[in-house]
Amino acid sequence: MPLNASPFSVYCTCVIALLGLCMGSFLNCLAWRMTHGESVLHGRSHCTSCGHVLGVRDLVPVFSWLSTRGRCRYCGEHVSWRYPATELLCCVIYVSILLRYGLSIEAVELIAFASVLLVLSLTDLDTYIIPNATIITAIGIRCAYIVASAFVGQDPFVLLRDSFVSGLVVGGAVLLLSLVMDRVLGRDSLGGGDVKLLFVAGLYFGWQQCLFLIIVACVMGIVMGMLGQRGRGSSEGEESRLIPFGPAIALACWVCMLCGEQVVGWYVGLF
Numbered sequence: 001m002p003l004n005a006s007p008f009s010v011y012c013t014c015v016i017a018l019l020g021l022c023m024g025s026f027l028n029c030l031a032w033r034m035t036h037g038e039s040v041l042h043g044r045s046h047c048t049s050c051g052h053v054l055g056v057r058d059l060v061p062v063f064s065w066l067s068t069r070g071r072c073r074y075c076g077e078h079v080s081w082r083y084p085a086t087e088l089l090c091c092v093i094y095v096s097i098l099l100r101y102g103l104s105i106e107a108v109e110l111i112a113f114a115s116v117l118l119v120l121s122l123t124d125l126d127t128y129i130i131p132n133a134t135i136i137t138a139i140g141i142r143c144a145y146i147v148a149s150a151f152v153g154q155d156p157f158v159l160l161r162d163s164f165v166s167g168l169v170v171g172g173a174v175l176l177l178s179l180v181m182d183r184v185l186g187r188d189s190l191g192g193g194d195v196k197l198l199f200v201a202g203l204y205f206g207w208q209q210c211l212f213l214i215i216v217a218c219v220m221g222i223v224m225g226m227l228g229q230r231g232r233g234s235s236e237g238e239e240s241r242l243i244p245f246g247p248a249i250a251l252a253c254w255v256c257m258l259c260g261e262q263v264v265g266w267y268v269g270l271f
């Protein structure tokens, strides 16, 4: 159901925006726990510096951070701007998907996938690792969508076949390319997690859109690498030369969600 400017659609957009803010806060917490080896199911949210358990007023997305001017209420330690930024980004991503797809199972699928992409981007930024749990979750969401598609008149078997053929083509091609690049450069060019993530992108977007996705990811990767280098300075060691590619692929996936089909349609129309 496409959304127009009716009061109902304004209401839906507000609900999704609020959900995006809250989920952004939750996904931040989830990513932090995954990178610090804490249980993702048990334990209450706490300050990462003093360990004080956070109350309700510390957990309001964006506003809690603004009200304490980016400091912990209990120990005064600086709280990274990345927390409110992720919450706002999650809100923008959710709303953009709703506006693009309306109230549909595609929107539900892509909002769930975007949430996984956000978590793996945060873990990749911190640890240069894309956890297998995020890859498996993304594959699970795609499979659930394929099953659900039978209820809206699509053939789930055709969708399953096309998705996995595309995933294997994209993942296989990127794996082959990275092995050649490793040989030529004499060092690791692309992480295993990046290859798995591109396989997942193939499942969701098909190999045609993935050609566009990889170009966008490379441009984003170069820009993020340059910004990161400037932020860190040039005097650091081997670690500073590593560029996490996961966030660039994740951003490219978001671009594909919003306009991948149109770009491929336009390009095919040129011939």
Ligand SMILES: [Zn+2]
Residues within 6 Å of the ligand: 047, 048, 049, 050, 051, 052, 072, 073, 074, 075, 076, 077
């Ligand atoms: Zn604290």
